[in-house]
Amino acid sequence: MKKYLTLLFLCIISFAKLEAAEAIIVVANTSDKSIQLSRQQVRNLFMGGVIPYNLDAIALPPENQTRVLFNTKVVGLTEARIQSYWAQMRFTGRKRAPKEVDNESSVLEYLENNIDAIGYLPGDISIPDNLTVVYTIR
Amino acid sequence: MIKRIFHFVSASCIIFLSCAPVVQAEDEDKLEFSGFARVIMGYLDDNNAEYIYYDNSVSFDQQSLIGFQADYQLNDDFSVTGQVVGHTGSQRDSGLEWLYLTFKPNNAFQVKLGKQRIPFFNYSDSLDVGFAYPWLTLPQQFYDTSFFSTFEGVLANYEFARNDWVINYEGYWGYYDDEFRSGSRTVDTKITGLFGINTTLAYKQFSLRASYNQGNVALGLPEASQFGELIGQLGFSNNANWLNPDGPIEFYQFSANYENLDYFVRSEVVDIVGKSGLTPDVNSFYVSLGYNFYPYTAYISYSKRDVKFKHIPNEIPYAVSPQLDQIAATYDFILSQFRDENVNGSKIGIRWDWRSNVALKAELTLVRANGQVSNDSALRDLGNFDGRAVLYQLGIDWVF
Numbered sequence: 001m002k003k004y005l006t007l008l009f010l011c012i013i014s015f016a017k018l019e020a021a022e023a024i025i026v027v028a029n030t031s032d033k034s035i036q037l038s039r040q041q042v043r044n045l046f047m048g049g050v051i052p053y054n055l056d057a058i059a060l061p062p063e064n065q066t067r068v069l070f071n072t073k074v075v076g077l078t079e080a081r082i083q084s085y086w087a088q089m090r091f092t093g094r095k096r097a098p099k100e101v102d103n104e105s106s107v108l109e110y111l112e113n114n115i116d117a118i119g120y121l122p123g124d125i126s127i128p129d130n131l132t133v134v135y136t137i138r
Numbered sequence: 139m140i141k142r143i144f145h146f147v148s149a150s151c152i153i154f155l156s157c158a159p160v161v162q163a164e165d166e167d168k169l170e171f172s173g174f175a176r177v178i179m180g181y182l183d184d185n186n187a188e189y190i191y192y193d194n195s196v197s198f199d200q201q202s203l204i205g206f207q208a209d210y211q212l213n214d215d216f217s218v219t220g221q222v223v224g225h226t227g228s229q230r231d232s233g234l235e236w237l238y239l240t241f242k243p244n245n246a247f248q249v250k251l252g253k254q255r256i257p258f259f260n261y262s263d264s265l266d267v268g269f270a271y272p273w274l275t276l277p278q279q280f281y282d283t284s285f286f287s288t289f290e291g292v293l294a295n296y297e298f299a300r301n302d303w304v305i306n307y308e309g310y311w312g313y314y315d316d317e318f319r320s321g322s323r324t325v326d327t328k329i330t331g332l333f334g335i336n337t338t339l340a341y342k343q344f345s346l347r348a349s350y351n352q353g354n355v356a357l358g359l360p361e362a363s364q365f366g367e368l369i370g371q372l373g374f375s376n377n378a379n380w381l382n383p384d385g386p387i388e389f390y391q392f393s394a395n396y397e398n399l400d401y402f403v404r405s406e407v408v409d410i411v412g413k414s415g416l417t418p419d420v421n422s423f424y425v426s427l428g429y430n431f432y433p434y435t436a437y438i439s440y441s442k443r444d445v446k447f448k449h450i451p452n453e454i455p456y457a458v459s460p461q462l463d464q465i466a467a468t469y470d471f472i473l474s475q476f477r478d479e480n481v482n483g484s485k486i487g488i489r490w491d492w493r494s495n496v497a498l499k500a501e502l503t504l505v506r507a508n509g510q511v512s513n514d515s516a517l518r519d520l521g522n523f524d525g526r527a528v529l530y531q532l533g534i535d536w537v538f
Contacts, residue, residue, distance in 0.1 A: 049299065080489070080491035091264055092257075092263040
């Protein structure tokens with residue numbers, strides 16, 4: 001019986017870990033700690049659209065796994081479609097793609113150093129107190 | 139006066155962009171270079187026709203092109219952008235396509251002043267950026283109509299969000315003074331009072347776009363004008379008016395699109411109404427379905443174009459005098475040069491996003507003409523064309 005309970009416990013732990021690894025959080029350096037965004041607002045913000053808050057999005061590079069998860073869960077478009085969208089926006093002078101930084105730790109560093117910056121990160125990353133999680137998707 | 143202002147802005151933009159490399163060392167972030175290119179191979183399986191200038195031989199030099207863009211940020215609110223495009227195809231002039239000053243005080247609002255592409259339809263201002271659309275060639279029965287590619291003037295854009303809706307309004311005003319090529323013809327064209335408004339509504343994965351554009355067109359067709367004056371003096375005023383190449387033109391466009399991780403549906407419809415006899419009414423649309431299996435996208439599309447001239451009966455009587463016979467025959471000949479046309483195109487193709495900035499494409503287009511071919515659009519009858527041809531294309535699109 002004890003064996004089965006241990007096995008069950010291990011299963012729960014591993015599923016919980018898997019879920020945390022697949023979760024995406026959107027983190028901002030903002031003085032207003034009460035901000036909570038909807039999925040649509042996050043999508044708009046990272047696709048160059050407007051939202052009621054003055055936040056500057058930063059992104060990860062195209063091959064990054066967190067970016068792939070963010071595209072799938074939040075934007076709802078393939079990387080190819082997102083790249084073609086930004087090509088159209090750039091060469092028609094409408095919008096500019098978010099600034100890209102190399103990896104997740106660079107995102108955290110950038111967010112800490114830039115007020116009103118906002119970026120997405122994996123759900124299991126630890127966030128410093130001065131940053132705010134404004135959206136979570138599992 | 140207005141022209142002078144736009145020329146002044148254009149000249150200022152050139153000066154800023156040419157001085158920018160000197161400033162680059164001081165602040166590299168202010169100046170950015172980027173570009174796009176496409177190499178397209180095409181082959182038409184028909185000896186008796188041309189389609190988008192492809193004939194019955196393998197050709198690389200119809201749609202291949204390269205474009206460079208420079209953006210210079212003057213300060214937080216103002217920037218200057220220039221874009222030059224080099225075309226291999228003889229039907230398009232190479233050179234400066236965009237040169238404008240942007241005022242963008244916030245994310246929601248921007249104004250651009252200078253030389254720009256006219257945003258008639260969804261892809262009118264990004265025709266050359268093949269990487270921006272899934273097809274190898276845009277549905278020609280629709281995009282053949284976006285002939286006035288650039289204008290000089292002002293364009294303003296305002297965007298706001300309400301709940302899950304994003305609403306974008308855009309308006310522009312300016313003029314066009316250049317040649318345009320319509321099939322086998324090259325016509326000097328001036329458009330004054332050119333303006334348009336469009337709105338895009340986006341809700342989750344859906345988007346809708348509607349636009350209205352209009353302008354007063356003056357076509358450089360001196361033979362038609364002179365002959366029109368002659369028959370006007372003879373009292374055949376209806377026929378004379380029909381030959382007047384000047385008059386307003388209006389475009390009504392509507393587009394509906396849906397896309398998610400797996401599928402897309404894109405569609406556009408336009409109704410072009412020309413008020414002068416020599417400007418036809420054009421109805422065209424396309425609908426395209428695509429399936430994504432990243433890094434590939436497979437698609438099909440169907441497009442149709444219906445061109446109708448408002449021909450009026452010949453008032454000039456035959457068999458009254460030899461001179462009148464000649465004039466009547468000339469009128470009938472001119473009429474016969476402005477022919478109605480009904481053409482459709484069906485596409486099947488695949489896009490492979492090989493790298494995040496490089497896409498390889500293969501496409502097969504079946505183009506069919508119902509009845510006569512006017513030779514004023516992408517499809518040309520070289521003699522004895524049976525109204526059906528297949529275009530095979532391979533291409534590579536990249537951005538840098």
